Amino acid sequence: MSRNTPGRSASTDDASVRDAMLAAVPSLRAFAISLSANVDRADDLVQETLLRAWANLDSFEPGTNMSAWLFTILRNLFRSEYRKRRREVADSDGAYADSMKTQPEQSSKVEFEEFREALAKLPSDQREALVLVGASGFSYEEAAEICGCAVGTIKSRVNRARTRLAELLAIESIEDLGPDRELRAVFTGGGS
Amino acid sequence: MTERKSRSEGGVQVRAAAGRPETGRAGPTLNREIQTKIGQQLRALYDDVVDQGVPDRFVELLRNLEQQPDTRRHVDEDPSE
Numbered sequence: 001m002s003r004n005t006p007g008r009s010a011s012t013d014d015a016s017v018r019d020a021m022l023a024a025v026p027s028l029r030a031f032a033i034s035l036s037a038n039v040d041r042a043d044d045l046v047q048e049t050l051l052r053a054w055a056n057l058d059s060f061e062p063g064t065n066m067s068a069w070l071f072t073i074l075r076n077l078f079r080s081e082y083r084k085r086r087r088e089v090a091d092s093d094g095a096y097a098d099s100m101k102t103q104p105e106q107s108s109k110v111e112f113e114e115f116r117e118a119l120a121k122l123p124s125d126q127r128e129a130l131v132l133v134g135a136s137g138f139s140y141e142e143a144a145e146i147c148g149c150a151v152g153t154i155k156s157r158v159n160r161a162r163t164r165l166a167e168l169l170a171i172e173s174i175e176d177l178g179p180d181r182e183l184r185a186v187f188t189g190g191g192s
Numbered sequence: 193m194t195e196r197k198s199r200s201e202g203g204v205q206v207r208a209a210a211g212r213p214e215t216g217r218a219g220p221t222l223n224r225e226i227q228t229k230i231g232q233q234l235r236a237l238y239d240d241v242v243d244q245g246v247p248d249r250f251v252e253l254l255r256n257l258e259q260q261p262d263t264r265r266h267v268d269e270d271p272s273e
Contacts, residue, residue, distance in 0.1 A: 018254045025250050030241035047253060054257045112240070115233040134231055135238035166226045 017057065020066040021050055027067065027136055028074055034131045035078045037120060045081075049074040068138065072146045075128065082124070118168035122161050129157035130165075 028049060032042035052073055053060070060069055119127060125147075132143040133154065140158075144151045 014258050018258050021254060022246055022251065025246045026242040026244065027238075029244070029247075030238045033241055034238070043247065043249070046250065050250065050253060051257070054254075112233065112237050115230075116237060119234075119237070130234065131238065134234045162227055162230060165230050166223070169230070170226070 017054075017066075021053065021070065024067045024070050025050075028070055031071060031128075031131060031136060032074060032078070034119070034135075035075070035124070035128060045074055045078055048077055052077070065142065068142050068146055071132070071136070071138075072148075075146055114169065115165075118165050121168055122164055126157045126161035126164070129154050130161035133158050 025046060028046050029042055032045045032049075033039060036042045036045060049070055053070055056073075060066065119130075122130070128147065129143060132138045132146060133140060138146065140151050140154050144154045147154065
């Protein structure tokens, strides 16, 4: 938060900054896809994040976590876009779930599908907290800073996300057995 | 076919039972198992994307940015002076 140290960028080594940004790209993309549920939009989000980060390098404090800084920018970009869309689409989480259904390809494997669908049903604040802590490898403290909220809030969001996922997966595994699953396996496994 | 079906039904029983502890009825062991599975699947899904590495467009983007310092709010001091 208190990262406004003016006049630092002059000594910032562009090449090392570039390398640090590139190194963060794979996990930024994974985070962006988990937020937007759409690979193309996720990649646009990552691109905008890199542009904005580059333009605002002055506000990055060397020695601090570049990855967390980039995640913060990406999340804020997504949030402002999300808020804009929310005015147009009333049920935004439902819209997210629908967009998941139209994106079955990606590089997804069949066994991920039910989990992916369950993840899509979570409220977005719970989903992002779970992904940051459970997959991106950030501490609760870092996740709280990225999301701009209290550590306790992150903890409770992660807990609620886990509980809800457990419920969804236990229920859905019943539906997923049987011919439907085999049919899906044919579709998903058939291509490339 | 028949054998597969009955096996599936067996699976349903087990999984359906595994769902119930979430409402607080059975032991914490099942719950822990489910949570472990959730953690693994979440990371697998995430790592699936991470393993794709850096798409070319981002390599080019950063190369371009580096070559055009104007895109950045540069402070006009050259430390080498």
